[in-house]
Amino acid sequence: MDFSSLPLLSITTFLPVIGALVIMVLRPKQTKTAYGIGIVFASLTLLAAIMIWIQGIGSSLSQVEELSWIPSLGIAYRLGVDGISFPLVLLTAFLFLTSLIFSAKIKDSANIFIQLVLMLETACLGVFLSLDLFLFYVFFEITLVGMYFIIAKWGHEHRKKAALTFFIYTLIGSLFLLLAFLALYLFSDTNTFDIQQLITNPTITGLAATLTFWGLFIAFAIKTPLFPFHTWLPLAHTEAPAAGSAILAGVLLKLGTYGFIRFPLQMTPDAFREFAPYVIVIAVFTALYGAFVALAQTDIKRMVAYTSVNHMGYLIFGVAIAAVTTTTSGMIALDGAVLQMISHGVVTGVLFLLVGALQDRTGTREMNEMTGLLKTYPILSGLFMLAAFASLGLPGLAHFPAEFQIFLGGFDVYPVAVGIIIIGLPITTALYLRAIQKVFLGTLPEGFTGLKDLGSRELWAIVPLILATILIGVYPDSLLSMIHATTNFFGL
Amino acid sequence: MATDLLNISPQLIVLSTTVIVLCLEMARLPRAALWALVVGMLTATGVAVDMLGTDTTAFSTTFRVDALSLWAVIILGPATILFALLGRSELKDSAREGTIYSLMGFSALGAMILAGSGDLMFIVLGLLISTLAGMAMAAHPRNDPSSEGAMKYFIYGSVAGAIMLFGLTFWAGLAGTTLISGINNPDLSSYAVMFGFITLVIGIGYAASLFPVHFWTPDTFEGAPVSIAAYLSVVPKIGALFALAQVVRDLPVSLVDWPLILAVLAALSMTFGNVVALWQDNVIRLLAYSTIAQSGYYVLGVIGVGQSSLAIDSLVVFGVAYLLMNAGAFAITLGEGTRLDDFKGMGKRRPWQAVGMTIFLLSLVGMPPLAGFAGKFLLFGAAIESGYSWLAVVAILNSAISLAVYMRIVVPMFFQEAEDGQIRTYAPGTSFVWISTFVLTVVVGIGVQWFLT
Numbered sequence: 040m041d042f043s044s045l046p047l048l049s050i051t052t053f054l055p056v057i058g059a060l061v062i063m064v065l066r067p068k069q070t071k072t073a074y075g076i077g078i079v080f081a082s083l084t085l086l087a088a089i090m091i092w093i094q095g096i097g098s099s100l101s102q103v104e105e106l107s108w109i110p111s112l113g114i115a116y117r118l119g120v121d122g123i124s125f126p127l128v129l130l131t132a133f134l135f136l137t138s139l140i141f142s143a144k145i146k147d148s149a150n151i152f153i154q155l156v157l158m159l160e161t162a163c164l165g166v167f168l169s170l171d172l173f174l175f176y177v178f179f180e181i182t183l184v185g186m187y188f189i190i191a192k193w194g195h196e197h198r199k200k201a202a203l204t205f206f207i208y209t210l211i212g213s214l215f216l217l218l219a220f221l222a223l224y225l226f227s228d229t230n231t232f233d234i235q236q237l238i239t240n241p242t243i244t245g246l247a248a249t250l251t252f253w254g255l256f257i258a259f260a261i262k263t264p265l266f267p268f269h270t271w272l273p274l275a276h277t278e279a280p281a282a283g284s285a286i287l288a289g290v291l292l293k294l295g296t297y298g299f300i301r302f303p304l305q306m307t308p309d310a311f312r313e314f315a316p317y318v319i320v321i322a323v324f325t326a327l328y329g330a331f332v333a334l335a336q337t338d339i340k341r342m343v344a345y346t347s348v349n350h351m352g353y354l355i356f357g358v359a360i361a362a363v364t365t366t367t368s369g370m371i372a373l374d375g376a377v378l379q380m381i382s383h384g385v386v387t388g389v390l391f392l393l394v395g396a397l398q399d400r401t402g403t404r405e406m407n408e409m410t411g412l413l414k415t416y417p418i419l420s421g422l423f424m425l426a427a428f429a430s431l432g433l434p435g436l437a438h439f440p441a442e443f444q445i446f447l448g449g450f451d452v453y454p455v456a457v458g459i460i461i462i463g464l465p466i467t468t469a470l471y472l473r474a475i476q477k478v479f480l481g482t483l484p485e486g487f488t489g490l491k492d493l494g495s496r497e498l499w500a501i502v503p504l505i506l507a508t509i510l511i512g513v514y515p516d517s518l519l520s521m522i523h524a525t526t527n528f529f530g531l
Numbered sequence: 532m533a534t535d536l537l538n539i540s541p542q543l544i545v546l547s548t549t550v551i552v553l554c555l556e557m558a559r560l561p562r563a564a565l566w567a568l569v570v571g572m573l574t575a576t577g578v579a580v581d582m583l584g585t586d587t588t589a590f591s592t593t594f595r596v597d598a599l600s601l602w603a604v605i606i607l608g609p610a611t612i613l614f615a616l617l618g619r620s621e622l623k624d625s626a627r628e629g630t631i632y633s634l635m636g637f638s639a640l641g642a643m644i645l646a647g648s649g650d651l652m653f654i655v656l657g658l659l660i661s662t663l664a665g666m667a668m669a670a671h672p673r674n675d676p677s678s679e680g681a682m683k684y685f686i687y688g689s690v691a692g693a694i695m696l697f698g699l700t701f702w703a704g705l706a707g708t709t710l711i712s713g714i715n716n717p718d719l720s721s722y723a724v725m726f727g728f729i730t731l732v733i734g735i736g737y738a739a740s741l742f743p744v745h746f747w748t749p750d751t752f753e754g755a756p757v758s759i760a761a762y763l764s765v766v767p768k769i770g771a772l773f774a775l776a777q778v779v780r781d782l783p784v785s786l787v788d789w790p791l792i793l794a795v796l797a798a799l800s801m802t803f804g805n806v807v808a809l810w811q812d813n814v815i816r817l818l819a820y821s822t823i824a825q826s827g828y829y830v831l832g833v834i835g836v837g838q839s840s841l842a843i844d845s846l847v848v849f850g851v852a853y854l855l856m857n858a859g860a861f862a863i864t865l866g867e868g869t870r871l872d873d874f875k876g877m878g879k880r881r882p883w884q885a886v887g888m889t890i891f892l893l894s895l896v897g898m899p900p901l902a903g904f905a906g907k908f909l910l911f912g913a914a915i916e917s918g919y920s921w922l923a924v925v926a927i928l929n930s931a932i933s934l935a936v937y938m939r940i941v942v943p944m945f946f947q948e949a950e951d952g953q954i955r956t957y958a959p960g961t962s963f964v965w966i967s968t969f970v971l972t973v974v975v976g977i978g979v980q981w982f983l984t
Contacts, residue, residue: 111983173908177899184898191946199946203938210896210934214927218920221912250920 046104047094048118048168051087051128054080055135055160062154070149074139077153081139084160085132096125096521098528100170100235109173113224113231117170122525123300123377124167126518127293130384131167133507134289135160138282141392141500144399145193145280152193156282159185163290167297172220172232179216182291183209186275186283194278201278208271212261216298219254222247223306238305252310255303256318262295263351266325276344277404281395284340288347289388293380296351299358300377305529311362318359319453323460326352330466338404339397339474343390346430346470347383349463350438354379356460357445361526364452370526372448375441377522382437382511386429389504393423396497397478406474411483416492420479422505427471429508432464437508440515535589538596541582541604542643544575549636556629564629565619568636569612576608592710593650598984599773600647602847606854607766611639613858613964614766617758620958621865622671631668635762638664642770645738648777651699651709654731655692657774661767662688662738668762669755680754683747691737691744698730715781725787731778732796738771740764741830742800745823752819757869760815761861764822768829769850776833776846790834794922797834800827801929808936815869817936818860821895824933825853828910828926835913845913848982849906851975852894856903859891859968866957866965874940876949884957885944887969892937894972897930902975 058080067073094102099121106116120128135156145152162185165178183206191202224232226243243251261268276284303311311318329348336342357376361369394404396419401409413420429436442464449457493501510517536543548571555564579601586597594600618631641661648654666688670681701723706713714724737744752760779789804824811817829849835842863884867873878885894903907930914923957965975982 109980109983111980177904180899180904184893188945191942199942203935203942206938207931207934211928211931214930217908218911218915218923218927221908221915221923222920225912225916 047087047091048102048104048120051084051091051132052118052161052164052168054084054087055157055164059154059157062150062157066150070143070146073150073153074143077139077157078136078143080157081132081136081160084164085136088128088132091120092125092129096120096122096524098122098524103170103235112173113229113233114173115171115233116174117233117235118168119170119235120168121528122521122523124297126377126381126522127167127297128164130293130381131160131163131290133503134286134384134388135163137388137500137504138285138392141285141395141497142280142282143496147193152189155185155189156286159189159286163294166294170234172223172234172237175234176213176217176220179294180213182294183213186287186291189283190275190279193280193283195280196278197274198278201274204271205275208268209261212258212268215254216258219251219258219302222251222254226251234301241306241308243307244309248307248310249313252303252307252314255298255307256314259295259298259302260321262298263292263355264295264348265321265351265355266328266348269325269329269348272348273341273344276347276391277338277340281392281398284344284391284395285388288344288391289384292347292351293384296354296358296376296380299355300373304358304362308362311359315359315363318362319356319456322352322356322359323456324352325349326356326460326463327466328352330463330470334466334470337406339406339409339478340391340394340404342406342470342474343387343394346467347387349467350379350383350387350430352463353442353445353460354383356449356456360445360449360452366451368448368451370448370523370529371444373526373529374519374523375444375446375448377526378511378515378519379438379441379445381518382429382441382508385504385507385511386426386437389501389508390423390426390430392497392501392504393419393426396493396501397423406477409478410481411479413479415483418492418498422493422501424475424479425505426508427475429512431467431471434512435509436512439512440519538585538587538589539594539647541575541579541601541608542640542647544571544578545604545608545636545640545643548572548575549633549640552629552636553633556627556633559629561629561632564632565615568615568632571636572608572612572639576605579604579608588649592712593653594644595647595649595777597647598843599776599846600643602850603643603646603770603773606769606847606850607639607642610765610769610854610858611635611762613854613968614758614762616960616964617761617858617862617865618756620960621756621758623958625671627671631671631759634664634668635766638662638668638762639766642766645770646773646777648774649711651703651711654735654774654778655696655699657770658692658695658734658738661770662692665763665767668759669751671759672754672756676754677756678754680747680751684751687737687744687747691734695730695734698727698733702727711778712781714786715783717783717785719786721786724782728782728787728789728792732775732792735771735775736796738767739775739826739829740768740819740823741796741826742803742823745800745804745826748823749816749819753813753815757815757861757865760819761858761865764818764861765854765857768822768826769853772826772829772833773846773850775830776836776842779833779836790838790917790919793830793834794919797827797830798922798925800824800830801926802827802932805929805932805936809932809939812871813869814864814871814874814940817871817939818857818864821933821936822857824929825857825895827929828907829853831910831914831919831922831926834919834922835917838918839913839916841909841913841916844983845906845909847984848902848909848975848979851982852902852906852972855968855972855975856891856894856901859887859965859972860895862961862965862968863888863891866955866961868955871939871943872950875943875947877943878945880949880954884965887965888944889941890969890972892940894976896934896937900973900976902972902979905976905979
């Protein structure tokens with residue numbers, strides 16, 4: 040089909056914020072109406088994203104939309120999509136829709152909550168679709184403001200501290216990003232913020248390139264996060280409301296990992312190659328650290344949060360492998376890393392929603408205080424186990440094809456590093472099995488009267504994500520073919 | 532002579548407007564005085580906009596008619612109107628209300644003269660006009676805190692001005708002329724030039740609230756009416772920093788490493804202002820320390836003069852942005868009250884004003900796509916292009932600290948319950964100021980192209 044007359048990328052990006060404006064103007068009294076409007080616009084966004092897919096994702100940046108903005112500084116409104124960014128756009132549209140469905144129980148200032156979530160969705164889509172450093176930065180920063188208010192207003196006990204830590208910490212990161220962007224601009228031949236030009240013709244060299252690389256590294260390492268910049272993550276993920284955590288882990292962390300691929304790997308490739316060994320050491324350490332600390336948690340939400348750190352370690356390991364080698368193994372690792380973004384988004388997203396459902400029923404996140412829930416909540420327990428198995432990398436589920444490719448690609452170049460990082464797998468297996476044993480098996484304490492098993496609202500949010508987990512696990516090529524076309528085009 | 536007068540017509544319009552305003556006040560017609568000020572400032576701004584692109588000098592190169600001096604009129608003309616409206620809201624029917632308007636006009640004239648200085652005498656003159664009028668305004672309420680604040684402003688001003696005058700005699704003596712361009716001579720004695728420059732920075736830094744000559748700022752702001760504090764935080768600062776840019780344009784780096792001196796001052800100013808602001812419980816004092824920090828950021832643009840293509844743009848855009856966000860924040864403080872507790876529960880009570888205040892504060896942090904971001908973006912760019920990347924790093928770390936500062940106002944607005952007590956009302960002038968600056972803070976951030984030369 041041909042939609043080429045429509046600016047599909049702009050439509051996709053701005054549909055959510057239009058939904059927010061509609062809510063602002065209509066001010067629905069009923070929270071149901073408000074959620075209805077929000078869900079309709081989130082669905083339309085997903086539909087528009089699928090139309091982009093039908094239009095055809097090229098191997099290079101394509102479907103470019105451009106409008107003049109600040110010509111004297113080489114800044115323009117530029118959007119475009121390729122095989123790296125499109126899967127993330129799809130993930131974003133999908134995860135925001137399910138999170139919005141899941142959070143329909145939030146009644147406190149529901150209108151504002153929905154508006155913030157929709158604004159956040161526009162900002163996230165904008166980050167993935169921007170082809171201009173300035174525009175990218177604008178969207179990147181708006182995500183912080185949106186998330187700050189979601190955590191601070193609708194989070195759990197320590198929400199204010201968590202929100203402020205998240206805001207300040209990630210702001211430091213994005214300010215380093217700003218400096219790096221300014222350096223890229225000042226050292227480019229034509230003084231431009233155009234991402235396409237900066238990729239095809241990376242002119243920055245020498246010390247400037249080194250400093251820019253480390254500026255980008257710090258910015259994205261805080262966002263991803265990598266050790267030792269991860270300290271904001273457990274706090275923010277634990278204190279945010281369930282849908283907020285799902286979005287935070289599922290989409291917002293990907294802003295960092297996507298950034299690693301789009302900027303250091305493509306714009307300062309030589310510096311990245313030079314410093315890749317350091318990055319690999321950090322990535323390996325992050326993966327193991329995340330796994331071990333997750334093992335030590337008793338709060339189930341914190342545990343899931345730390346497994347994110349572990350998965351991000353694998354992911355950046357894959358990107359760093361791609362920076363070192365130009366052979367096919369680099370490409371395999373990068374394919375794996377991109378797929379890992381999607382897998383982690385879907386799996387961790389659904390895990391956080393399930394933990395939210397669990398907390399709603401038991402009133403606690405402490406694993407020591409929950410036991411024997413399998414009998415009372417068979418559906419919830421079954422789905423949680425499935426998601427947990429996906430997260431620990433069971434073949435046939437989403438994480439396996441991604442992590443397998445990362446390790447396969449890495450084995451060719453750094454077999455020892457792969458040997459070490461792979462220790463993370465048995466540890467995550469152990470911690471998930473222990474959690475399942477504690478929470479779901481055993482006997483229910485007497486007198487426990489919780490709510491019913493998952494209701495239709497929760498099922499509508501969770502089941503699609505579980506289906507996606509299985510689909511990616513069984514048929515990864517649905518996304519991999521698109522990803523591979525682009526990584527192949529990188530010609531690393 | 533005729534072309535000279537034509538070239539300084541914006542400043543002449545401001546001067547005659549101010550004299551008319553003063554006459555109307557003598558006739559005890561404060562309302563008419565306010566309107567005369569509005570019309571005159573708008574006319575001067577319009578003329579300056581029309582003259583944009585001119586690059587010449589007047590009166591034997593003693594006054595420069597260039598991007599900086601024209602933009603000073605375009606920024607400070609509307610600024611004076613906004614602050615006069617705030618003053619009307621706050622001081623309506625007080626004794627000698629109209630004097631405020633004429634003093635604002637005079638002080639703005641001083642700042643506009645500073646911004647176009649081509650001669651050392653103009654710097655001295657501009658600084659005097661701008662700050663003397665400010666002192667009188669700060670003392671307007673005639674109570675203890677305001678008299679104390681005005682006294683501090685006066686004594687600091689006298690000492691700083693005297694030191695500057697003493698140092699500048701060295702420059703005039705060395706160069707044999709009071710023209711700033713006279714100093715552009717690599718054969719001069721480096722030590723004497725450096726001495727002159729340091730005293731100049733003391734004089735200008737005082738008006739701009741730069742560390743270490745900022746001490747008057749919090750006390751004077753706290754004692755003065757809110758609208759006057761808002762005025763003092765913006766108008767003299769922009770004039771003074773533009774004057775500094777006029778001086779360093781002609782100052783050879785081989786004689787005195789002025790970028791380094793300014794970089795150290797900028798770093799100290801930012802850090803001191805932001806860190807001390809963390810402990811303030813009075814919103815006016817908090818904003819006072821924030822202006823000290825913002826002055827520090829602003830100096831990054833001056834450092835870029837002559838070395839970065841972004842320098843003049845950054846000075847202009849940040850000037851516009853700084854006016855908008857500071858005027859807005861002070862306007863809402865005028866409406867809500869000066870204690871942090873007054874902001875409790877504002878999100879429920881007045882959601883639009885709360886959103887407005889959040890936008891102003893986020894703009895001060897430098898969040899895109901707001902005006903403050905556009906300004907800081909150019910300032911950082913100018914610093915990096917001039918080889919001062921370390922200063923840009925200090926500036927971004929300070930932006931992160933400043934987020935913690937401004938969040939101290941945002942948190943009570945949205946996440947704390949209101950205290951019992953009477954709710955203040957917004958005068959029409961206050962509402963006009965915060966709404967117009969709110970819209971413009973967003974519009975300027977996106978439409979920054981209009982302000983680039």
